[in-house]
Amino acid sequence: SKITVSDVLQRDIPLINKDTSIQKAAEKMINTGLTHLPVVEDSNKLVGLITAWDISKAVAENHESLEEIMTEKVITASENESIRSVVAKIRSNNISALPVVDEKDKVIGLVSSDILSQLADEKH
Amino acid sequence: SKITVSDVLQRDIPLINKDTSIQKAAEKMINTGLTHLPVVEDSNKLVGLITAWDISKAVAENHESLEEIMTEKVITASENESIRSVVAKIRSNNISALPVVDEKDKVIGLVSSDILSQLADEKH
Ligand SMILES: C[S@@+](CC[C@H](N)C(=O)[O-])C[C@H]1O[C@@H](n2cnc3c(N)ncnc32)[C@H](O)[C@@H]1O
Numbered sequence: 018s019k020i021t022v023s024d025v026l027q028r029d030i031p032l033i034n035k036d037t038s039i040q041k042a043a044e045k046m047i048n049t050g051l052t053h054l055p056v057v058e059d060s061n062k063l064v065g066l067i068t069a070w071d072i073s074k075a076v077a078e079n080h081e082s083l084e085e086i087m088t089e090k091v092i093t094a095s096e097n098e099s100i101r102s103v104v105a106k107i108r109s110n111n112i113s114a115l116p117v118v119d120e121k122d123k124v125i126g127l128v129s130s131d132i133l134s135q136l137a138d139e140k141h
Numbered sequence: 142s143k144i145t146v147s148d149v150l151q152r153d154i155p156l157i158n159k160d161t162s163i164q165k166a167a168e169k170m171i172n173t174g175l176t177h178l179p180v181v182e183d184s185n186k187l188v189g190l191i192t193a194w195d196i197s198k199a200v201a202e203n204h205e206s207l208e209e210i211m212t213e214k215v216i217t218a219s220e221n222e223s224i225r226s227v228v229a230k231i232r233s234n235n236i237s238a239l240p241v242v243d244e245k246d247k248v249i250g251l252v253s254s255d256i257l258s259q260l261a262d263e264k265h
């Protein structure tokens with residue numbers, strides 16, 4: 018049968034809020050080994066995304082606050098979305114992970130190309 | 142038929158050397174949209190790897206030179222390696238990409254979970 022996002026998503030991921038410092042966000046990535054941190058406000062509603070690439074941008078361009086480097090228009094996935102649909106979003110946007118949200122934009126978890134690579138089929 | 146690393150690897154990737162500054166390495170990631178930079182010496186021989194996560198580490202822990210944050214024991218792939226073997230290396234080491242090298246450790250390209258996610262099979 019067909020697997021969906023809910024079969025592969027990573028739950029219990031660290032979340033930050035808009036007034037987190039760039040250094041604190043970097044520390045959270047190092048402590049968890051992750052490269053993507055959803056930015057949320059009350060009751061885990063998604064407002065943005067910070068990745069290790071954005072922290073590199075802060076270094077490259079001397080940015081001082083998280084809001085200067087945060088991506089606001091986040092490409093997300095839903096729990097019942099197909100793998101084929103998520104893979105297409107990764108390809109067309111040059112991104113490596115998508116926050117998974119419910120119908121109220123509350124963060125449920127993350128689906129990444131690291132996890133999806135584990136489904137790679139070498140027969141083609 | 143079975144595809145191998147040589148069918149999916151990304152060639153012509155940016156390379157840096159050990160005396161590149163952390164800021165210059167970050168700038169190269171921003172200019173190319175990439176998150177992995179192999180570190181090489183004469184004739185592109187691999188000596189290390191810098192990722193956007195390492196740049197985040199420099200921010201989290203106030204490191205000043207590339208050599209402080211560079212990974213030296215790099216997990217690599219060869220051109221004729223199977224997809225199944227590369228996928229296992231990604232899973233067991235929590236990494237997102239592997240430099241592809243020849244028998245003299247010269248960098249030929251990069252194979253990433255972003256590329257391998259495009260081979261994901263949703264029937265399981
Ligand atoms: C274009 S990607 C290139 C590097 C790498 N693929 C990555 O995802 O970080 C880097 C930029 O994409 C943004 N990004 C990453 N995942 C995203 C997502 N799911 N939705 C919107 N933007 C995203 C990051 O915030 C960052 O500014």
Ligand SMILES: C[S@@+](CC[C@H](N)C(=O)[O-])C[C@H]1O[C@@H](n2cnc3c(N)ncnc32)[C@H](O)[C@@H]1O
Nearest residue numbers: 050190192194212214215216235236237238239
């Ligand atoms: C443990 S991973 C976690 C974050 C993310 N998966 C990544 O690959 O950047 C981060 C660390 O792994 C290292 N790393 C990434 N790819 C590697 C590879 N092919 N061989 C050895 N170390 C690697 C990076 O240099 C960094 O220090």
